[in-house]
Amino acid sequence: MKRIVVAEDDPDLRDLLVFKLGQAGYEVTAVATGQEALDQAETAAAQLFLLDVTLPDMTGLQVCSALRAAEATRDTPVVLLTGRTQQSDIDAGRSSGASDYIFKPFSPRDLVGRIETLLAAAGESPGR
Numbered sequence: 742m743k744r745i746v747v748a749e750d751d752p753d754l755r756d757l758l759v760f761k762l763g764q765a766g767y768e769v770t771a772v773a774t775g776q777e778a779l780d781q782a783e784t785a786a787a788q789l790f791l792l793d794v795t796l797p798d799m800t801g802l803q804v805c806s807a808l809r810a811a812e813a814t815r816d817t818p819v820v821l822l823t824g825r826t827q828q829s830d831i832d833a834g835r836s837s838g839a840s841d842y843i844f845k846p847f848s849p850r851d852l853v854g855r856i857e858t859l860l861a862a863a864g865e866s867p868g869r
Contacts, residue, residue: 792819
């Protein structure tokens with residue numbers, strides 16, 4: 742089963758993500774801060790990171806940059822979730838090394854589809 746680390750500080754959205762990704766066949770580890778996401782990256786392999794851009798302790802962009810700097814997670818897909826839709830925000834996300842940038846609100850079905858596409862491109866099979 743493929744493991745996804747979700748870093749989202751909104752408990753309702755975090756629960757929705759865990760539920761929908763679990764339904765899609767993924768093992769999900771959910772955390773509320775960027776540091777917790779980085780800690781998860783060190784403790785067990787994840788096939789994808791799903792990061793809110795506005796976390797309480799650091800931005801999702803900072804977490805993404807740290808993941809890209811680490812040998813173990815350099816090539817792991819990272820998806821940023823955000824309500825920021827300006828081109829400069831998108832460019833900042835891409836500059837941090839994000840694989841994809843998804844705007845809130847989003848369709849859970851679309852999110853799962855985009856995750857499956859990223860995992861397939863990375864050589865990972867779907868969680869099912």
